Amino acid sequence: MHDYLKELIQQALRKIHPDLELPDIIIEKPRTPEHGDAATNVALTLANKLKDNPRKIAQEIADSMDTHTGYLKSVEVAGPGFINFRFSDSWLFTKLAEVRQAGKSFGKTRLFENRNILVEFVSANPTGPLTVGHGRNAVLGDTISRVLEWAGANVQREYYFNNAGRQMRILAESVRTRYLQSLGIKREFPEEGYEGAYITDIALKIRDEHGDHLAGDKDLDLFRETAEKNIFEDIQRTLNRMNIFMDTFFNENLLYEDGSINKVLEKLRKQNLIYEQEDATWFRTTSFGKEKDTVLIKSSGEPTYRLPDIAYHINKLERGFDLVIDVFGADHIATYPDVVSAVEACGYDRDKIDVIVYQFVTIVKDGKPFKMSTRKANFVTLDELMDEAGADVTRFFFLMRSPGTHLEFDIEEAKQAGEKNPVYYLQYAHARIQSIMKKVRKTYDFETRANRNPDFSLLSGNAETTMIKRILEFPDVINQTAIHKEPHKVINYLNELATSFHKFYHDCRILGENDDLALARTELLTVTSTVLSNGLKILGISAPDKM
C-alpha cells in the first residue's frame, strides 16, 4: 500500500510540477488513528524548495491524486500540511483474501532474498556454563537470524571460540587441582582458579576414568581437553534448550594453522600500519583517529585477541558472505572499530560488517542488583533460570527491550507465571483462538464447502477492520525488524495484534452467528492465529493451543 501511495503522489507531483526533481516520499503510519491509516509529509519537505505554503502544496497534491481504484476511502490535508490517507474497506477485504491465500508463509518477505549472511554470536569461551549474562547475546543473535531468514536471507549461525589462551590454562589447572584433591592429595587451589562446582564434577569424571594414574602427570592437556569437551556439551545443551542451534563452531586456532594471522600482519605491514617497539608489535590505530596505538603481538610473542579477531573477520568475508553480523556486549564497543579499520586496510569492504551492540543486563534478585563472575562461581546459569521460568519466558525477557537500552532482568518477575508476565498475553491470544476453532469445527460444517470463498465484506465492524489492518502490517514489521535488527519490534507488534484480537473477542462472536458471518470470522481468526504463531516462531517462543 505504501508503495502504491508513493506512486500516486509521484504522479500527482509530475502533473503539478513537471520540472521538479522528485523528492524521497516517506509514508508513515500516524500515531493517532484520527490521522488516518497512512500519512505523508512531502508537502512539508517541499515547502522550502517551492517557497510556498505547505498546506497549499498538500492540497494541490491531494487534488491531483488519481484515486479511481477505490483503494482509498479518503485523502485529507491536515495539521501543518500532512496528507492523511484512509484505506477503503474493500481494499482491506481484498488484501485479507490474499493473506488467506498465502497461508502459513504469510510474513515472509524478499528484502534479503538470496543474500548470504553470517551471524556470529554467543562465542563464549568454554570456561564454564552459560550464565544469564550470556543470555541476551544468545537470544538476540538467534532471533536476529530468524528475522533475517523470514526476510529471505540464507543465514549461518556461528560460534567463535578460543581454547588455547591463559583462561583455558587456568581452567585446566583448576580441574587438576580438584582431581588431586579428590585423590586425597593436599593441594592449594590456584589463586585465580575457577571455583564452580562443575569443575569438581569434571575432575571426578577424570578420576573415575583414569584412577590415580594422572597424579604425577605434569601435562595439563588431558585436563584441558576433558574440561573443554564437557563444558562445550553443556553449553550446547543449554542453547538447544533455548531453541538455539548453531550451524558452525569456529576455532580460533584455525587462523594460526592456515596462516591467516601472518597474512594479516603482512598486509598491514605493507600499508605501513605496523611497527615494532620494545619487542612488541603495534598497530597504528592512531591513524584511524584513536588516541593510542594498540598492541597486536605482546613482547612475549603471544598475540592479543585483536589480531585473530581481524583475521577471523577477513576469513568470514573470504567465505563469500554478503553480510557478516557480530553480536557484542557493550564491553566490546571500543575494540571493534580497530577490527573494522584493519579489515578495510587489508582491502575488504567494511560495509559488509554489521555490529550489533547491546547494553548489559542487570540481574535483579530479591529486589537488588546482582553482580556475577564466572570465575568466582557467583552466577545464575541459564539452565537454572530456565528450570524456574521456562525457555519461553527466558527468551521473551531478553527480547522485549531494545538492544540499546540497559535491560533489567528481574528473576522473581520472570518466574511468576501469573498475569504480570507479558509473554502470556501473546500466548493466551493464540490459545484462545485455537479453543474457539475447536468449537467452531464441531458446530459448523465448513470443510464440505472448502471451495467457497468467505465473504469478507461482512467484516466491516470496527474491531474487525482494525484487526485486518494490524494483520496487513506484519510483512512490514518483519522488514523493519530485519533492517534495524531490533527484535523487540516484533514483540511490540504482536502485542498490538493480540490487543486487537482480544477486543474482537469481546465485541464479536462466532458461535451462534449465521453461516456466512461465522465463516468470514473464522477465516479472520485463522489468519490472526497464523500471524501470532509466525511471530512467536520468529521469537523462538512456543504458540500453545491450550493454556
Place this chain on the structure above:
RNA sequence: GCGCCCGUAGCUCAACCGGAUAGAGCAACUGCCUUCUAAGCAGUAGGUUACAGGUUCGAGUCCUGUCGGGCGUACCA
C-alpha cells in the same frame, strides 16, 4: 582525565531513525463472567521527555555544555 552507550509516568520500557495531542505493561482506583478461555475487556489517575542553550516550518529524537548511571580506557579475553 579521555572515549562510547544510556537518562521518557511511582517501577520496567515504547515511540516506525526529524513529524501532528509522547504511548504500553506493572503498581493504584472504578466497572464487566448463567453465552466461543476473566492469563481478558472498558474506564480513571499519573509527564516541563535529567537540566540549560542552539539548529528549523517542527526536537524525546540532531548540535554544544552541565549533572547522574553503565562500559571501556592493559603487552587481560
